Amino acid sequence: MYVLKIKVIPVSSVDFLKFGRYYNMKDGTKDTAITKGKSFTDVRTISPLINSIGNLGFTLGSKLPSKTYKMERHLHTQEALFCLSDSMIITIAIGSGNEHPLASDVEAFILSPGEVVVLNKGVWHDACHGVGKAVYYYWMATEREDVEDEWVDISPGPVEVYI
Template sequence: MLNINATQVTSENFSKYGTYYNMKNGTKDVISTEGEGFSDVRTTHPLIDTVGNLGFTLGSPLPAKIHTMERHLHTQEALFCLSDPFVITVAKSDENDYPSTESAEAFIVRPGEVVVLKKGVWHDACHGLKDEVYYYWMALEREEIVNEWIVIVPEPVLVDI
């Protein structure tokens, strides 16, 4: 089994998997505005490239032994961190019909940060740093589209911080 430690997500280290937004400290793709009694930050472009469903998931704590991953060939998926950090584990999309152990990477996403996975990126459910964690996601989901969880080859990945 391959052991990997999660690293803090940045625009640079996440770029091969998708887009990173920092809604608190700003990135090049967000706009901040202020009004009486509020401040607001929004993305400069639509978050995903299709209409999307909103989901709410409870992820288990680290360390996590990851045996399977899923991918979406029909939609991007945005993951939102609101109050507690989470870890997203991803693996490269290539010509394989399975996620590979050697390409697995894990990223810590903190409150106010959003990551948007490109279509076809293998990923696991998110995990809390020490405890279970709730997080929101947005992707196009339809009953007729089955998301298969595929075994990581050649072996599972153990993710921790």
């Protein structure tokens, strides 16, 4: 069986624009604003996070190591993924117009607590995974009852992500 192995890299170390947007909500980025009070520091996005009304979701992702056989994509919405208190891995592939994700396009990134990514429409992705343990994370996207986002096999697959 063919298995492509992909090393995880920090999301902050790459230009994420081909996939979407990256925010560092702990330290701020050029697309955020910071307010400091006597007992708090607030970091917020300057622009709306996604370009439509969004639903909030909460997911428990399994721990690494993990093999990814399938991915999904959303052609009708962007999707924001929020790293909370434990680091998480996101496995994604550029949506190059193919009807399935290509193993050669798959990349894996680690997000640290306070980091957020917003995936462009059409970017293939797996559920996020935890480092050494399962991980909870929030996501935001527009859910529509008339749209079913199916999980599609990676070609050729699977892809194994490692740290």
